[in-house]
Amino acid sequence: MSKTSISGMTGFGRADGASDGWTWSIEARSVNGRNLEVRFRGPPGFDNLERLGKASGQSRLNRGQVTLGVQARRAEAGAAALKVNEDVLARYLQLANQLAEEGATPPSADGLLGLRGVLEAPEEDEDIEAKAAIEAAIAASIDEAIDALKASRLREGQQLLPVITGFIDRIEALVADAENEAAAQVEAIRERFTRRITELAPDAPGLEDRIFLEAAALATKADVREELDRLTAHVASARTLLQQPPAGRKLDFLMQEFMREANTLCSKSATTPLTGIGLELKAVIEQLREQVQNVE
Structure with missing residues (x-):
């Protein structure tokens, strides 16, 4: 191994x-x-x-x-190691003979040997x-x-490794999808804001400039590039940790960082497709976290 x-x-x-x-x-x-x-x-x-x-x-x-x-x-100790306590046996025989004189049945050898104290194992000094x-x-x-x-x-770890690696690969693919979708957010925000403003105040002076400024401000708030960059860095860190066991505790902490960025991505999302990617990302991270809890 x-x-x-x-x-x-x-x-x-x-x-x-x-x-x-x-x-x-x-x-x-x-x-x-x-x-x-x-x-x-x-x-x-x-x-x-x-x-x-x-x-x-x-x-x-x-x-x-x-x-x-x-x-x-x-x-x-085997039977050969046992010894007869002759003093005890003699006292039993004396009592048995007295009882026999009074009409009692004489004792058998098996009966005498079975009496308490007749057979004893030799004491062994503790070495x-x-x-x-x-x-x-x-x-x-x-x-x-x-x-x-x-x-x-270790055998369990060999079985866990491809499962964990598969989840990391899926997260990386989702981050790439999110990057592609995030590039379209600025235009989507501009179109949405333009439509609403022209509906409310179609003849307002300086409308185009206001649309541009407001759309730019909203796009800045919805910018998810930092979150995606950090998710990409976390993916690389996870792969590195898998090559540097024991990594279980560090992977546990990294899962918290993964989820934090995914939550922020969802909260900043301005399009339905990006929100969908963020939700799937959270689901995969949770599945990965469950597996990581099995790693030493």
Whole structure:
């Protein structure tokens, strides 16, 4: 995958491991988020894993709500490792013999072994170094799970890229249409103003000069060249940002600038076709904004 590929924020990664009688599995999930938030759920007795897991996520990801789930289990001691507590068994046998003399049924071996305290697992001293080694191995698996999550988010980014690029291309085409239509605004304003003035005061002295001045003033107010120039610049900025990930936050801000210029374009429009272009432009920008919210 290209280092310049944008990433999405939705994905899943998993890693499994085993060592020294321990087995574990890690799942890393993420969804959209304005900032980066890493949540951790882990097994008891491995308190340091939360710090390591969050640090791993923060070093690899930039945005999104990330959940790390760690499950770890130690193999239970087998029957061969169990031992009989002879003192406890002797007390049970003494009681059983007394009851048998009184007519009770003698106990079976299975019954005696099932009594509390007769069978016990050998106590194991906690090996601090061994536990630290297991914790380090689990932490390495957490890194693997987050790397798998990151790869999943990159695949989502590869799917998002053509969609986002398509919307940007459409905005660029609409801006070009608006530029062509805006060139006709001055003449449309002049014709409209001339028609109204001649209807109201056809014989007023200096009518042509007044028409020219008023039409020029209205055309100045309706001039949308600055808005179109800024929209063109925003299109170029969006394309540049897509080549410089992570760009999600900057693209979010750029969408606000896009919409601001489109709103101004609509408010200045003096012709129905230009208004129609402005409205379509706003619709496409909103569609682009929805997609940008998925970008890391």
